[in-house]
Amino acid sequence: MMNDGVNQSLMISGESGAGKTETAKFAVQYLAALGGGNVGIECQILQTSCLLEAFGNSKTSMNDNSSRFGKLIEIHFTAAGKICGSKIRTFLLEKSRVVQLANGERSYHIFYQLCAGAPQALRERLNLKMANEYNYLAQSDCLVINGVDDAQRFLKFMETLDIFQISKGEQDQAFAMLAAVLWLGNISFHAIDYENHVEASNDEALINAARLIGCEPHELKEALSARRIQTEEGNIVEKFTMQQAIDARDALAKFIYASLFDWLVEQINNLLEVGKQHTGWSISILDIYGFESFKKNSFEQFCINYANERLQQHFNRHIFKLEQEEYELDGIDGVKVDFADNQECLDLFEKKPIGLLSLLDEDLHSPDANDATLANKLKQNLNGMACFKGDKGRVFGVRHFAGEVLYDTNDFLKKNQDSLNPELIELLSSCNGQLPQLFAIKMLNQTLEPATSLDSPNQSVSAKFKGKLFKLMQRLEKTKPHFICCIKPNRKQLPGMYEEDLVSQQLRCSGVLEAVRMSRSGYPTRMTHQEFADRYGFLLLETNESQDPLSISVAVLKQFNMLPGMYQIGYTKLYLRIGLIGVLEDRRKQVLQTGKYTDEANKGSTLLTAIIGLQSVIRGCLVRKHFSNSHKLIPSRSKQKLVRENSEANDIPNEQSSAMAELQRRVVDAEASLGQKQQENATLQEQLQQYEAKMKKMDEQLQQSEAKMKKTEEQLQQSEAKMKKTEEMLRKQTAPLQASLAAAKKSEGSAMEEVGGRENGVSSLVKEFEQQKQSFEDDINKTTQPASNMNSYEELRKLKRRFRAWKKDYKVRLKETKAIVRKHRHQDSDKTRKKWWPNRGKVLQNCGKSPS
Numbered sequence: 001m002m003n004d005g006v007n008q009s010l011m012i013s014g015e016s017g018a019g020k021t022e023t024a025k026f027a028v029q030y031l032a033a034l035g036g037g038n039v040g041i042e043c044q045i046l047q048t049s050c051l052l053e054a055f056g057n058s059k060t061s062m063n064d065n066s067s068r069f070g071k072l073i074e075i076h077f078t079a080a081g082k083i084c085g086s087k088i089r090t091f092l093l094e095k096s097r098v099v100q101l102a103n104g105e106r107s108y109h110i111f112y113q114l115c116a117g118a119p120q121a122l123r124e125r126l127n128l129k130m131a132n133e134y135n136y137l138a139q140s141d142c143l144v145i146n147g148v149d150d151a152q153r154f155l156k157f158m159e160t161l162d163i164f165q166i167s168k169g170e171q172d173q174a175f176a177m178l179a180a181v182l183w184l185g186n187i188s189f190h191a192i193d194y195e196n197h198v199e200a201s202n203d204e205a206l207i208n209a210a211r212l213i214g215c216e217p218h219e220l221k222e223a224l225s226a227r228r229i230q231t232e233e234g235n236i237v238e239k240f241t242m243q244q245a246i247d248a249r250d251a252l253a254k255f256i257y258a259s260l261f262d263w264l265v266e267q268i269n270n271l272l273e274v275g276k277q278h279t280g281w282s283i284s285i286l287d288i289y290g291f292e293s294f295k296k297n298s299f300e301q302f303c304i305n306y307a308n309e310r311l312q313q314h315f316n317r318h319i320f321k322l323e324q325e326e327y328e329l330d331g332i333d334g335v336k337v338d339f340a341d342n343q344e345c346l347d348l349f350e351k352k353p354i355g356l357l358s359l360l361d362e363d364l365h366s367p368d369a370n371d372a373t374l375a376n377k378l379k380q381n382l383n384g385m386a387c388f389k390g391d392k393g394r395v396f397g398v399r400h401f402a403g404e405v406l407y408d409t410n411d412f413l414k415k416n417q418d419s420l421n422p423e424l425i426e427l428l429s430s431c432n433g434q435l436p437q438l439f440a441i442k443m444l445n446q447t448l449e450p451a452t453s454l455d456s457p458n459q460s461v462s463a464k465f466k467g468k469l470f471k472l473m474q475r476l477e478k479t480k481p482h483f484i485c486c487i488k489p490n491r492k493q494l495p496g497m498y499e500e501d502l503v504s505q506q507l508r509c510s511g512v513l514e515a516v517r518m519s520r521s522g523y524p525t526r527m528t529h530q531e532f533a534d535r536y537g538f539l540l541l542e543t544n545e546s547q548d549p550l551s552i553s554v555a556v557l558k559q560f561n562m563l564p565g566m567y568q569i570g571y572t573k574l575y576l577r578i579g580l581i582g583v584l585e586d587r588r589k590q591v592l593q594t595g596k597y598t599d600e601a602n603k604g605s606t607l608l609t610a611i612i613g614l615q616s617v618i619r620g621c622l623v624r625k626h627f628s629n630s631h632k633l634i635p636s637r638s639k640q641k642l643v644r645e646n647s648e649a650n651d652i653p654n655e656q657s658s659a660m661a662e663l664q665r666r667v668v669d670a671e672a673s674l675g676q677k678q679q680e681n682a683t684l685q686e687q688l689q690q691y692e693a694k695m696k697k698m699d700e701q702l703q704q705s706e707a708k709m710k711k712t713e714e715q716l717q718q719s720e721a722k723m724k725k726t727e728e729m730l731r732k733q734t735a736p737l738q739a740s741l742a743a744a745k746k747s748e749g750s751a752m753e754e755v756g757g758r759e760n761g762v763s764s765l766v767k768e769f770e771q772q773k774q775s776f777e778d779d780i781n782k783t784t785q786p787a788s789n790m791n792s793y794e795e796l797r798k799l800k801r802r803f804r805a806w807k808k809d810y811k812v813r814l815k816e817t818k819a820i821v822r823k824h825r826h827q828d829s830d831k832t833r834k835k836w837w838p839n840r841g842k843v844l845q846n847c848g849k850s851p852s
């Protein structure tokens with residue numbers, strides 16, 4: 001970590017009982033020894049396991065000391081690489097174990113340790129009995145573990161509490177909480193009416209439990225016998241049935257225990273806190289419950305195995321997917337390993353809206369849902385998925401990476417909900433004891449969280465679990481991962497016994513075989529050319545003329561006679577096979593310690609390298625021989641590779657000279673690749689310059705276009721003004737025409753009706769006028785619209801010319817028509833006059849007047 005400048009993580013995986021917790025302890029010991037600086041803190045980190053195992057481990061049918069929670073121990077280091085603190089994060093404690101046990105299993109160790117080892121004074125204060133007298137512990141027929149002295153472990157536990165500076169007062173309160181949980185389990189209920197309603201019995205259990213949590217017995221009795229329901233009319237009290245009362249009691253016991261566990265972890269973290277020395281350097285060790293498959297598997301196994309699928313995916317991603325990607329990107333060939341991807345199984349759990357977790361949560365608040373309907377729903381929705389298997393009744397199966405597991409949905413919904421009545425939270429908050437109050441306040445604060453928050457009580461247990469798991473994975477993704485896979489040698493938890501089928505099954509399922517294959521054919525150590533040159537360059541006996549890191553790295557490898565098969569040169573990094581880095585580090589250490597480079601040591605390391613190289617070539621030769629027997633022809637192999645392999649195989653007697661030749665060839669290759677890279681670089685530079693020039697030109701063009709646009713805009717504004725003017729002018733000019741036409745029409749009057757053909761001439765002129773007027777108006781509109789092209793000014797001018805021409809022609813025709821009309825009107829009026837004129841003479845004559 002100090003060399004690479006990247007935080008690291010160590011993920012320990014394996015079935016339940018395989019040795020993860022033990023290995024985690026070894027890892028902590030190792031880091032404590034390595035980073036020993038602050039003597040107190042390393043000791044304390046090592047001691048945490050005593051407290052955490054007492055509270056978080058129990059005996060299961062697979063492991064006498066099974067972790068029932070997950071933990072991530074972050075060990076923090078100073079800039080000088082010394083341990084300066086630690087932080088422990090815990091994940092989903094299996095709460096149901098407090099109240100419900102399978103046959104042959106125990107509850108958490110601390111209960112048995114307390115009952116067996118509490119000193120007399122404490123026993124009296126807690127009114128403590130033996131473990132078999134408590135229902136929660138006695139329900140399974142397993143109270144002791146072979147070879148384990150619970151009483152002695154309790155003494156050790158008390159000593160460790162002192163080391164962690166937990167005061168006697170706080171210790172007493174914590175023990176009181178533990179005893180309260182045990183007494184709660186002994187509270188019984190009796191019927192109070194014929195409607196199956198019950199209430200808690202006023203007995204020793206109720207009195208002791210109430211006293212230990214710090215309330216009156218009747219208060220506890222009320223909280224365990226009924227609940228308030230808010231209605232529109234006000235609060236009503238709903239009495240509990242037997243099952244409801246038992247559920248409320250068990251929920252309180254689980255809540256107190258889980259809160260006490262969190263409190264203990266908090267106390268540990270307070271003491272191990274990094275404080276001012278915080279540098280950000282840390283190595284995290286993950287020890288989480290292992291894969292479980294019992295005869296009957298419930299909600300707990302469902303969550304545990306889901307977590308293991310996620311961790312397996314993390315392993316696959318880093319060991320196979322990312323590794324192969326890196327080789328490909330850096331131009332390293334020949335390392336490809338098939339592995340069993342568990343993505344499908346993860347999809348089965350996580351897919352939305354149709355995945356195991358989503359479907360389970362859907363039923364959380366559904367009043368009609370029960371464990372049987374849940375099983376049916378899962379089968380209906382998921383039967384088509386490869387990793388899902390429907391089974392009889394409430395059972396369904398999942399094909400996990402580690403094997404198939406059958407789950408019974410019995411109690412799935414109840415366990416997924418895990419809620420505490422508000423009456424019980426209220427009760428705790430009003431208790432005398434500090435701890436119950438603290439637990440209640442924490443719970444009340446969580447109720448104020450938004451419903452989507454992971455801490456909100458509205459969230460289901462599985463949703464919280466999934467959220468925490470994702471956070472954990474995000475944390476791990478930021479570190480450089482290391483993996484330890486523990487293999488369980490037998491099912492009987494016996495030393496020196498090896499069950500071959502069990503071991504091979506674990507090796508197959510966990511991906512270890514593929515990882516070993518990958519590691520053997522791959523290059524577990526890799527450094528950039530610069531890093532390699534910086535670290536080992538000073539070992540060179542002769543000063544290298546070329547100062548580039550690649551040449552220095554190659555010269556170092558050459559100087560120590562490293563066989564070509566032991567490493568590969570990538571575009572950015574050097575890739576080293578197992579063992580090589582150890583040889584180089586030995587040489588470096590020797591030179592740094594003695595200040596010189598002895599030939600003896602060089603011979604030794606050369607010999608070691610030669611042996612490793614020889615072994616690798618012979619192994620390679622044997623494998624190739626075996627491989628070519630079974631696959632006579634492998635078409636995908638490149639010719640070049642075959643030639644290289646053949647020459648390697650044939651040249652075993654002349655190993656050294658062939659190795660030198662190979663090394664030289666690699667140097668030439670590397671140089672050629674460097675030259676090629678430089679050439680590519682130059683081309684890229686040239687392209688870049690061209691792009692820059694183009695960009696500049698485009699910039700100029702853009703500016704020009706902007707100027708043009710501005711000009712056009714101005715022109716447009718001008719033409720708009722002109723157009724307005726033109727419009728007005730047109731209107732003015734058409735007005736007299738219109739007036740003339742109207743006059744013509746009017747003067748025609750009734751005469752028009754008589755003149756027949758002549759009438760058509762005028763009408764067609766009127767029609768033409770209307771049409772032309774409309775057409776000109778349309779054209780003007782078109783030309784002046786904003787979307788019209790930028791030549792509107794020109795268009796307008798053309799329009800104007802056309803209008804003038806038409807107007808001229810029209811005026812002429814109008815004049816002619818007018819003349820014709822006038823002429824005819826004349827003739828017609830003459831005719832009319834002739835018709836009535838003689839009558840007029842007659843009349844005048846009759847009146848004695850002469851016609852004028």
Ligand SMILES: Nc1ncnc2c1ncn2[C@@H]1O[C@H](COP(=O)(O)OP(=O)(O)OP(=O)(O)O)[C@@H](O)[C@H]1O
Nearest residue numbers: 015016017018019020021022063065066067289290
């Ligand atoms: N390296 C070891 N040397 C000796 N015994 C070991 C070693 N590792 C494990 N064991 C034995 O195996 C038991 C189970 O180991 P451990 O508790 O570490 O398993 P685990 O993988 O953490 O299981 P779980 O997932 O159930 O917590 C230990 O209690 C111990 O007896």
